[in-house]
């Protein structure tokens with residue numbers, strides 16, 4: 001894999017589908033813990049445990065990806081969770097990465113340029129770098145890739 005600039009370690013954070021799905025719910029807008037749980041159930045048709053949701057939200061908050069505000073609901077206060085700017089950027093990158101993986105899985109003739117990430121359908125440009133054949137969309141991307149990985 002090419003070196004990608006990613007804050008924190010996405011793979012540690014998103015170790016399963018449930019967490020990925022929680023992010024897609026937050027991406028749509030602010031939500032409190034209970035509404036995340038009920039939206040998850042409605043869409044995935046599966047129960048999700050609060051013991052997974054709340055620690056995950058806390059983890060995201062510690063990493064500065066999520067923030068919360070307290071809103072009074074009746075007598076009680078509820079925490080409304082919302083993605084920060086950084087959290088939204090991370091989600092966008094994550095969704096793109098998943099979209100690429102899915103596209104490659106359903107379209108084996110396609111690959112993704114190792115430098116710019118654009119989709120390439122056949123043709124393109126390949127170059128052997130450090131004994132590995134790496135696929136790019138064009139020789140300019142290959143040149144930039146070598147420059148970045150010096």
Ligand SMILES: [Zn+2]
Pocket residue numbers: 113114115116117118136137138141
């Ligand atoms: Zn490219």
